[in-house]
Amino acid sequence: MSFINPLKYAYLAIEAWFNVAFGSEWNPLYNMGRLTFFFFWVVLISGLYLFIFFDTSLSGAYASVEAITYEQKYFGGVMRSLHRYASDAVIITIILHMFREFALGRYNGFRWFSWITGVPTLWFVITLGITGYWLVWDELGLYVAKMSSELIDALPLIPGSMSRNFVGDQVSDRFFTLMAFLHFLGQPLFLVAALWLHVKRLSFVKVSAPQGLAIGSFIALLALSLAEPAVSHQAADAARVPAVLNLDWFYLNVYPLMDYFSAGHTWVITLSITFLLMILPWLPPKKAEPAAEVHLDHCNGCEQCADDCPYDAITVQARTDGAKFEHEVVVNPALCASCGICVGSCPSSNPFRQKNDSLVTGIDMPQRPINEIRDQMDAAIAKLKGDNKVIILGCEHALNFSSLEADNIQVVSLFCIGMMPATLVEYALVHGAEGVFITGCRTGDCFYRYGNVWMDERFDGERQPILRRRAERSRIKVFRAAITDKRRLHKELAEFQNHLKSLKQDQLSVKKEGSHE
Amino acid sequence: MNKIIRYGLQAFNYLLFIVVVWYFSINPPYHQLENDQAVIILSFTHATKIREACRKLSQEELMKLAPNMRLPTSCPRERSPLNIELYLDKKLLAKEVLQPLGFHKDQGVSIFKSIKVKAGEHVLRVWMNDDVNVDGSTYHYKEKINLKAEQLLLLDFDAGKKGFFVK
Incomplete structure (x- = not known):
């Protein structure tokens, strides 16, 4: 959708600002999901503490919360405040997480499953917060109980009126205990199941926040808890309706809608918004790219592609073609993101192989096979003219770098930088490029999650297939850039060409010195 | 970048974050009623x-019913x-x-x-x-x-x- 582009631009600019402050590793905008899990931990631990002292009876709930808040010196009050504020922070991180995926166009196509399972998660969290406010049984708790009941009454689910339970002296301990059960066990179990489903199609899921970010966020919440402790309203009074309430707008924002619309209309509004969010991945439908294909004749069952696939789309099974190898890999097309990372993982993707023949690898992308990439590389090298000849290898999801092409600069683009066999860099250097400039998504922000990471590890010799030592590192430059970093990319490329020039001069002077001797 | 500036920027962002958390956790106050x-x-x-009140069924009406359903009176529930x-x-x-x-x-x-x-x-x-x-x-x-x-x-x-x- 074209209207997303300015949004993407603006969002990437904000991320760049956070990179300046936090660095890519601690950038909170790269870690919204992980931060959400971290805040859940804070909520869970503080909640367990509160549960020890909480009286789950209607008559004792308010007094027990007040005792936790005021009679435990600092600890109880701080734990309660951490519980409240970390819960609020969860809503912020979930909304920012969703907004980020939308702004960067990472919600449709193969990502539909993560998106569609993520949207209801927000509602699970909100209902969990609602029952939490209910349990305090202060004026706000009573308000939440009444308004929630009016909402439920608007559904054709239960005969009679649930709202009637919250006027007069009709609330029963039993109902209150049910709420406590829901908040302490029922809803958290649902939430855990929803989160499991949300990340089910991913591998290498990181659920713990980077240490620095976790420490910083915790200190921030602790400071807030000490400066502005969470407190209750007055005790619930069935004969009184307070004119003013301090609503927690992160959780209770639906209720004021009921002052302007009926409970039925409030359902229609909220369900419509939820439905629209849920179908977003198909507005418009995105054409599915062909999945990776396995060529068993060239696969030795090393399993590297299965290890590297960020979407758990490749599994290993016993060999079926009678070859001497123990295993073979199988691609599940429904899970395949068509990122091509498996091509970069396959040792058979080495472009030095089958030099005089068509290059066939163990696992390949039918829409752009490795042979075509090698042909592109050959053509690009052949086009290079002049001094400081550079091949740019880049990811299509970062910025558009085709405009950088010049007589001495040629471009070979890939679906993801992780698709690049490390030996392709060596191949370029051996066949005439003086330098290889590699670009792709910003560090920590790979469109396909792990392309950047795997490439770095292959270059560092930590992940197979490695970039061999004979590929001269001084002729290789990695600079990662988003669409907002075009100017910096130009600068880095120019500096790299100057560096190549000085390398050449150094080599010339060494040769001259050698001939003098 | 200078470490102190980086940490300063981080502190500013954390401060912004907790101000947002604090503000919307209780503000703006919601007036569900006017003061009066x-x-x-x-x-x-x-x-x-x-x-409808109960009524006696006629013989003809009774015969139309299955033998086990032949109660002498009909009491509509509506x-x-x-x-x-x-x-x-x-x-x-x-x-x-x-x-x-x-x-x-x-x-x-x-x-x-x-x-x-x-x-x-x-x-x-x-x-x-x-x-x-x-x-x-x-x-x-x-x-x-x-x-x-x-x-x-x-x-x-x-x-x-x-x-x-x-x-």
Whole structure:
């Protein structure tokens, strides 16, 4: 959708600002999901503490919360405040997480499953917060109980009126205990199941926040808890309706809608918004790219592609073609993101192989096979003219770098930088490029999650297939850039060409010195 | 970049974050009532009268039934709808026609209506009909009330004991 582009631009600019402050590793905008899990931990631990002292009876709930808040010196009050504020922070991180995926166009196509399972998660969290406010049984708790009941009454689910339970002296301990059960066990179990489903199609899921970010966020919440402790309203009074309430707008924002619309209309509004969010991945439908294909004749069952696939789309099974190898890999097309990372993982993707023949690898992308990439590389090298000849290898999801092409600069683009066999860099250097400039998504922000990471590890010799030592590192430059970093990319490329020039001069002077001797 | 500047920027971002968390966790205050308002809640459940009385079946009607179903009388289960009007100082606050619940409309009627009104002295009047076979009201209630600001007044109904009453 074209209207997303300015949004993407603006969002990437904000991320760049956070990179300046936090660095890519601690950038909170790269870690919204992980931060959400971290805040859940804070909520869970503080909640367990509160549960020890909480009286789950209607008559004792308010007094027990007040005792936790005021009679435990600092600890109880701080734990309660951490519980409240970390819960609020969860809503912020979930909304920012969703907004980020939308702004960067990472919600449709193969990502539909993560998106569609993520949207209801927000509602699970909100209902969990609602029952939490209910349990305090202060004026706000009573308000939440009444308004929630009016909402439920608007559904054709239960005969009679649930709202009637919250006027007069009709609330029963039993109902209150049910709420406590829901908040302490029922809803958290649902939430855990929803989160499991949300990340089910991913591998290498990181659920713990980077240490620095976790420490910083915790200190921030602790400071807030000490400066502005969470407190209750007055005790619930069935004969009184307070004119003013301090609503927690992160959780209770639906209720004021009921002052302007009926409970039925409030359902229609909220369900419509939820439905629209849920179908977003198909507005418009995105054409599915062909999945990776396995060529068993060239696969030795090393399993590297299965290890590297960020979407758990490749599994290993016993060999079926009678070859001497123990295993073979199988691609599940429904899970395949068509990122091509498996091509970069396959040792058979080495472009030095089958030099005089068509290059066939163990696992390949039918829409752009490795042979075509090698042909592109050959053509690009052949086009290079002049001094400081550079091949740019880049990811299509970062910025558009085709405009950088010049007589001495040629471009070979890939679906993801992780698709690049490390030996392709060596191949370029051996066949005439003086330098290889590699670009792709910003560090920590790979469109396909792990392309950047795997490439770095292959270059560092930590992940197979490695970039061999004979590929001269001084002729290789990695600079990662988003669409907002075009100017910096130009600068880095120019500096790299100057560096190549000085390398050449150094080599010339060494040769001259050698001939003098 | 200088470490101190980086940490300073981080601190600024954390500060911004907790200010947002704190502000929206209690602000802006929500005014559900004006300062001089009170709330009247009309809420009760009531089994309205049966629409039709029991009648004896004719021999012909009995013969049409299966032998094990041949009861001499037929008692239709459907109940009357409930018509209710609530007035405050002659001003109509609510007017509802409620159908009995259940597939056969044989269960009670349930009403829950929350109405914001000005605090002060008022005359509360209810008119209700729960029987289709009676013209006019079957229950009527009139009461002088004095509502304080933020007070919740529950207007309840108990057919067996006292009819309408306020709590």
